[in-house]
Amino acid sequence: MKIALVGLGRTGRIVAEYLLEQDALAMVLCKPNSLSANSDLGELLNIKPTGIMLETTAHLEKKLFHKKPDVLIDFSSHHFLKENIHTLAKCGVNVVTAVTEYDRAEIEKFKALADKGNIGIVMAPNITYGVNVLMLMAEIAAEILGDYDFDVFEEHHKYKKDRPSGTAMKIANKIRNGLATQKEIPEHVVRAGGIVGKHKVSICGEFDKLEISHESFSRVAFAQGAYKAAQFIAGKTGFYEMSDIFDSERRQRRQHAVMHPKTIELEKEDPA
Template sequence: MIKVGIIGLGKTGIYVAQNILKSDNMQIVAAICSPGSIKKGMDLGKFLGTSETNIKIASSDEMESIIFKTKPDVVVDFSSASATMKNIPILSRMKVNIVIGTTGFTKEEIKKIQNLSYEFKNGIVYAPNITLGVNVVMLLSNIAATVLNNYDFEIVEMHYKNKKDSPSGTALKLSDEIEHGLEVSGTYDKTIPINAIRAGGIIGKHKVLIIGEYDQIEISHESFSRQAFSLGAIKAINYIYNKSGYYEMNNVLNLKEILHEYIDTIDGNLAINS
């Protein structure tokens, strides 16, 4: 049984907690909210609208003592970038594995997260792009860039109006995947514009436009429910349990191996036809 801690009980954290409670191989041992939240002291089950769990929601300023007492195997963090950067050193020193679902980190902060996993030898999944579907979009975009390196690429991403980071972490990761695909084909320094839209209650939509002189391809993904984020989180928890090192969702979903097999197949076909 995997013992799980939850940090952040916002819109997505609620879905994650609900699905963990339904999982046969997981149990929640700790739930942590932001300081001053009205959720503090509530029974987690009562807060989620289910039966009582005897797990009292604690404040993040009590996190270290709560983690020491409950000893989770994996902590899922859906708080905020600034809070996560405070949480990770504490959790890493305590040898707790982490799934990070928050976004808005700088490249320097991501590097710090990587280094902490190597220093303390705990396992970390950095997953701002935690839905399963959007990771397939990343793979497809990488493949398209490898094949259609003379086309123009542009990303459009849409989220709810109060989302703080812009462009989204997923859009930035999509841009990286397209760049990697272009570089495989020998194309460098191509500009990939990102258009960010913040409006209403949009949960999340990412669209990659691939435009040539005479035709256009569109690859898109839209989340209809935060359940999509929750399913990705469950997969990441199962993956990082008992592992050490730094990983991303493409590792969780084995996408790098799929992409390498595709590229090897393409190279083999080109060799045969040449």
């Protein structure tokens, strides 16, 4: 699988390093006015030369046809996909976008294009696997503890622009999905220092309190999630979210357990 990457900010650079380690990175794109354009990626990452030159998004169609990436991972801004989604579809390049700034009209546009069967898109503002587990647990808690009060807390570094984060809003929506009746889900935001990312759900009743939390210690967690999403969407069409990837892996594990029960038992008996 050949991957293109756009967006080399705080997280994008970690993603680039991770994809290099997986020997999957084939192309890196930057803004037309970027000072890093036409330089080796290694210079930006302060590592040895990689042989991958930073290319601007100008004449994108020609560049995609030349490099032929299978999937593009987007850690830039909502402008890139908004302006280039039709070019990506034309060139047969699927997309994993971790951008959180899309408005409803943009998301509907991407869904409609993916539903035509020309392109596969994973929209993943919640790119880490751990936070998807938190969402699942929060939704289950809402189904069981519907008379409790739910609050969503999220913390990120001081440079993060959106407040609340796309992930925090997704968590709140998952809680609403689990509740039998609609109620307010307050979202509390902290932007400070170099916090990588932390989300917490507080579930408070009259006599007890439950908390579910997830914290990213390193941006490598985002890179791992993006790479798994790219592996999932390669060769597919349609519109997906990280929850779809998560559910797919759960089904695969269950099928494996049914088909190979003896293997599972042996693993339990001899974990070494």
